[in-house]
Every structure is written in C-alpha cells, then in structure tokens.
Amino acid sequence: MEFLDLPMRTSGTRTYGITSIADFGVPLQELEYILSDYGHIIDIAKLGIGSAYVTPNVEKKIALYKKYDIEPYCGGTLFEKGYYQNKLTEYTDYLRKLEIEWIEISNGTIDIPLNERLNLVLQLKDDFHVIAEVGSKDANKHMSTSDWVDEVKILLEAGCQYVITEGRDSGTSGIYDKSGLIKSELVEELRKEIDCNKIIFEAPLPKHQMYFINEIGPNVNLGNVRLSDVLILEAQRCGLRCETFFLEEAECKLPL
Incomplete structure (x- = not known):
C-alpha cells in the first residue's frame, strides 16, 4: 500500500533516471536471486x-540480465585492450556473438586521442548503442573544466547514447580527487552546459550518490553502482534517507 508523497521516478525502459551497476564477478546463481528482487530498479x-x-558462463549471465530487461555491456578496459592490441574487429565480433548491443569507448587506461575516439563512434554507432567515457583512471592526469565540457559535448554530438564521467569503482579519479571528494x-x-539526462555520473559510494541526487534530482543517471x-x-x-529526506521532485533539464 502506497501512502507517502515521494519524488516522481522514471520507470519502465528508462532513458534517464538510470541506475547502471558494476558487476565485478557476482556468481550466476547469486545474481539470479538479486535480480528477482531488484531487477526492476536496474537499467544497465x-x-x-x-x-x-x-x-564463466558469460553467455548465461548476459541472458539473465536481458531476462530482466537490463542492458549488459563490457567495461571500457576490455575495449582498450582490444584497441591496444589492434583487435577491435575481433572485439566487436565477440560482442555480436554474445548478443551485446552496447559498447563503451573509453581512454581511462591508455591515451586514445579524441579524434580517434570520434572516428570509432562514427564507425560503430550504426551497429551498437555507443557509450563514451571521459576522464582518466590516473588521478594525476589533469583535465581542465572547459576540456571536460567540450569533450562531452563533442562525443554526444557524434552520436553517443550517453557519456560517462570517470570515477573508478573507488571514487578517487576523474570527477573525484585523490581523496574521494x-x-x-x-x-x-x-550541468550548466549539457543536458545531464545524457550523462551517467559514476558514483560508486552512497555518499557520492547522495551528492548527485541532492544536486541534480532523483532521476540523475548514476553508474558504477554496487x-x-x-x-x-x-x-x-525516493527521499527515504536522512540525507535526501527533504528532496523535492526534480528532473534534469536541457541547459538554458
């Protein structure tokens, strides 16, 4: 029985308000138990x-995610490994064989020039839903704010479905400093320059998630969620934690 007034949440096949989880090897049977309860609040x-x-049994794992209408994809490190070894054709064939329809293009570990990533977006966007990632896993690499904004804009204009802001699973690089701030x-x-419905903010820890929910709204896209x-x-x-208790209904809108 529902009786509380809560912030409006997107539902069904979401285009924003997305929760993107990071699967670092949860066993297949354990995953099935988790998804039977929580599959409806996971999107990617x-x-x-x-x-x-x-x-092991990666095909079965992918099929299980799809059973719950969750889009599976491979982390950017696998893409970068294929790029580094000049085996991107083999990598995309691998994704097709697994019936994975999304591909991440990143440069978190190796430096892939922006023009090269843009060319790859243009090549792949007709066959895959492309997600690009901006930012490095190396906390010592600095990108100016203007470079961040320009890169996200350019990648979206090239045809990316979403752009991810790097944060790692530890929340200590990319949009975070070394200490996790x-x-x-x-x-x-x-937020000012880009439609934040097209950005997935990596937010691996609840304290990071609380920040984005309070700043942007209940339907902010969040990634690397455990x-x-x-x-x-x-x-x-839904405003059911003390840190988000006074959350008002809000949505990400296009920048003015």
Whole structure:
C-alpha cells in the first residue's frame, strides 16, 4: 500500500533516471536471486573492467540480465585492450556473438586521442548503442573544466547514447580527487552546459550518490553502482534517507 508523497521516478525502459551497476564477478546463481528482487530498479549492467573475458558462463549471465530487461555491456578496459592490441574487429565480433548491443569507448587506461575516439563512434554507432567515457583512471592526469565540457559535448554530438564521467569503482579519479571528494565546480559546469539526462555520473559510494541526487534530482543517471547498494540507492532517490529526506521532485533539464 502506497501512502507517502515521494519524488516522481522514471520507470519502465528508462532513458534517464538510470541506475547502471558494476558487476565485478557476482556468481550466476547469486545474481539470479538479486535480480528477482531488484531487477526492476536496474537499467544497465557493466561487466566491470575486462572481467567479461574470463567470466564463466558469460553467455548465461548476459541472458539473465536481458531476462530482466537490463542492458549488459563490457567495461571500457576490455575495449582498450582490444584497441591496444589492434583487435577491435575481433572485439566487436565477440560482442555480436554474445548478443551485446552496447559498447563503451573509453581512454581511462591508455591515451586514445579524441579524434580517434570520434572516428570509432562514427564507425560503430550504426551497429551498437555507443557509450563514451571521459576522464582518466590516473588521478594525476589533469583535465581542465572547459576540456571536460567540450569533450562531452563533442562525443554526444557524434552520436553517443550517453557519456560517462570517470570515477573508478573507488571514487578517487576523474570527477573525484585523490581523496574521494567530488569536483563540484566541474559537475556544476557540466550541468550548466549539457543536458545531464545524457550523462551517467559514476558514483560508486552512497555518499557520492547522495551528492548527485541532492544536486541534480532523483532521476540523475548514476553508474558504477554496487549491486549491494541498489536498494539503498533507490531509497535515496525516493527521499527515504536522512540525507535526501527533504528532496523535492526534480528532473534534469536541457541547459538554458
């Protein structure tokens, strides 16, 4: 029985308000139990780092996600490994064989020039839903705010479905500093300049998720969410945690 007035949440096949989880090797049977309860609040599942390549029964895992209408894809590290070894054709064939319809183009570990990533987006967008990632996993690499904004804009204009802001599974790089603090000025500039419904903010920890929910709204797109935190995140989105208790209904809108 529902009796509380809560922030409006997107539902069904969401285009925003997305929860994207990071699967770093949860066993198949355990995953089935989790999805039977929480599958309706998960939209995208990243098989983290390059783990898909060594995951037992990976075909069954992908089929299980699809059973719950969750889009699976392989982490950007696997893409970068294929790029580094000049085996992107083999990689895309691998994705097709697994019936994975999404592909991440990133440069978190190796430096792939923006023009090269744009060419890859143009080549792949007719066959896959392309997600690009901006930012490095190396916390010592600096990108100016203007470079962040320009790169996200250019990748979206090239045809990416979404752009992910790097944060790692530890929340210590990309849009975070080494100590895990959010670069709030960067986030604010991204909000001002870009439709944040097209950005997936990596937010691996509840404290990061709370920040984005309070700043942007209950339907902010969040990624690198741990499976164990999925229900906690949904409660936060609904204003059912003290840190988001006074959350008002809000949606990400196009920049003015």
